[in-house]
Amino acid sequence: GAVVSQHPSRVICKSGTSVKIECRSLDFQATTMFWYRQFPKQSLMLMATSNEGSKATYEQGVEKDKFLINHASLTLSTLTVTSAHPEDSSFYICSAPRGGLNTEAFFGQGTRLTVV
Amino acid sequence: AQSVSQHNHHVILSEAASLELGCNYSYGGTVNLFWYVQYPGQHLQLLLKYFSGDPLVKGIKGFEAEFIKSKFSFNLRKPSVQWSDTAEYFCAVTFGSSNTGKLIFGQGTTLQVKP
Numbered sequence: 689g690a691v692v693s694q695h696p697s698r699v700i701c702k703s704g705t706s707v708k709i710e711c712r713s714l715d716f717q718a719t720t721m722f723w724y725r726q727f728p729k730q731s732l733m734l735m736a737t738s739n740e741g742s743k744a745t746y747e748q749g750v751e752k753d754k755f756l757i758n759h760a761s762l763t764l765s766t767l768t769v770t771s772a773h774p775e776d777s778s779f780y781i782c783s784a785p786r787g788g789l790n791t792e793a794f795f796g797q798g799t800r801l802t803v804v
Numbered sequence: 805a806q807s808v809s810q811h812n813h814h815v816i817l818s819e820a821a822s823l824e825l826g827c828n829y830s831y832g833g834t835v836n837l838f839w840y841v842q843y844p845g846q847h848l849q850l851l852l853k854y855f856s857g858d859p860l861v862k863g864i865k866g867f868e869a870e871f872i873k874s875k876f877s878f879n880l881r882k883p884s885v886q887w888s889d890t891a892e893y894f895c896a897v898t899f900g901s902s903n904t905g906k907l908i909f910g911q912g913t914t915l916q917v918k919p
Binding site: 720724729734781783784786795 | 912
């Protein structure tokens with residue numbers, strides 16, 4: 689089946705530094721990928737849509753200058769959390785859709801970010 | 805605004821009990837409906853999905869869900885739960901006729917099955 693790989697799975701960083709998270713579709717091409725954020729015991733909140741070859745589309749309330757998204761190729765999207773603060777600590781998950789008309793989203797394993 | 809709502813936030817059942825988790829969405833147009841499960845420390849996994857056709861869909865691990873368009877609902881059911889079903893369950897929806905894979909999730913339901 690389709691596989692989406694996300695790296696790293698866990699990262700601890702100091703306040704003020706930046707962290708890059710990668711999302712790769714391993715056996716299919718994805719012109720679009722999605723980034724979600726999940727707080728403990730809560731649901732997944734859509735942050736942005738990553739578009740290959742063009743700017744990402746951010747959901748209302750998401751700071752585009754803080755969460756930089758780059759979709760460099762048909763199989764790779766990156767999310768960079770810039771100038772991280774403790775409140776950015778969360779679980780970040782990417783997904784990549786495949787399937788045309790009956791599109792199904794495949795999820796990465798998620799990245800646990802802890803900012804200290 | 806388009807939204808997804810799950811009514812049950814925390815459900816505790818004994819093994820062999822029947823399960824029904826509610827999911828409603830707010831949107832009058834075309835939708836695609838999904839249920840995902842997240843076991844502790846694991847990826848989100850797709851349980852089942854509905855795109856069109858028979859509104860009663862069967863998924864993996866004995867789960868099924870019924871799309872009732874008039875009620876904007878897509879409730880998840882399982883006749884007899886097992887301890888291994890303990891997990892977080894998410895209803896998710898894509899809105900609109902062009903299904904891009906952009907999912908909007910419900911709040912999630914924590915299911916705890918007691919042995």
